[in-house]
Amino acid sequence: MNTKQYGFMLIVAAVAGLVGGTVSGRFWNGEPAFAGKTAPPAKVIQAEEIQLVDRDGHIRARLNLSPNGGPGLSLLDKGGHLRAGLQLSADGSPGLALADKDGQLRAGLYVSAGGKTWMGILDRDSKTRVEVGLEADGGPGLFLSDKNGVTHAALQLSNDGSPGLFLADRHGKARAVLGP
Numbered sequence: 270m271n272t273k274q275y276g277f278m279l280i281v282a283a284v285a286g287l288v289g290g291t292v293s294g295r296f297w298n299g300e301p302a303f304a305g306k307t308a309p310p311a312k313v314i315q316a317e318e319i320q321l322v323d324r325d326g327h328i329r330a331r332l333n334l335s336p337n338g339g340p341g342l343s344l345l346d347k348g349g350h351l352r353a354g355l356q357l358s359a360d361g362s363p364g365l366a367l368a369d370k371d372g373q374l375r376a377g378l379y380v381s382a383g384g385k386t387w388m389g390i391l392d393r394d395s396k397t398r399v400e401v402g403l404e405a406d407g408g409p410g411l412f413l414s415d416k417n418g419v420t421h422a423a424l425q426l427s428n429d430g431s432p433g434l435f436l437a438d439r440h441g442k443a444r445a446v447l448g449p
Contacts, residue, residue, distance in 0.1 A: 323347070346370065369393070381405075392416060404428070415439070 321330035331343040339357040346352050350372035356364050360382040367376040374395050379387045384405035389397045400412040410425040423435040425448075433448035 318331060318333035320328050320332075323329050327345075327347060327349065329345050329347075331341075331345070333341060333343075335341050335356060337359040339359055339361075341354060341356040343351055344353040348370075350368065350370065351366075352368050352370075352372075354364075354366045354368075356366070358364065362382050363380050365378040366374055369375045373391075373393060375391050375393075377387075377389045377391070381387075386403040388401045390399040392398050394416065396414070396416055396418050398414050398416070400410075400414070402410045402412070404410070406428040408426055408428045410423065412420050413422040414420045419437070419441040420435075421437045421439070421441070423433070425433040425435075427433070431448065434445065435443065436445040438444050
């Protein structure tokens with residue numbers, strides 16, 4: 270193709286583009302579409318429940334209201350078992366629950382409306398075996414229990430600094446009590 274032919278092709282292409290653009294503008298009058306232009310994000314989303322799902326459609330997280338009216342966040346594993354939960358009770362007291370791979374509660378943290386803080390470690394049967402607490406007045410305590418829920422050892426410190434120790438036999442009968 271020589272220079273003259275190349276120039277002629279350019280002119281034909283330009284004229285065809287103008288004619289095609291004019292004709293299509295007459296018949297297809299719509300809003301122009303722009304790639305990459307998205308709507309601005311919503312500032313507020315309102316829903317009774319929000320679910321986060323993985324690529325396979327399995328629910329992995331839930332943000333919702335519990336039956337008592339408190340908001341909660343539940344985190345689930347691939348099998349659908351609850352592994353962690355954060356909840357506010359009806360009175361606004363926060364709680365955190367951690368579960369094992371089978372969905373059994375294994376640890377919890379709770380702060381009551383009155384100011385008492387409690388942490389528990391549970392066995393595979395969801396029995397509390399270790400408790401650490403802080404009373405509303407500031408007195409800490411440590412409690413150790415058997416698989417039946419019977420406390421066999423407790424160590425407490427009152428708000429004024431007075432220590433207390435409790436030891437029980439395998440039946441739960443007090444064997445040593447030291448305190449003020």
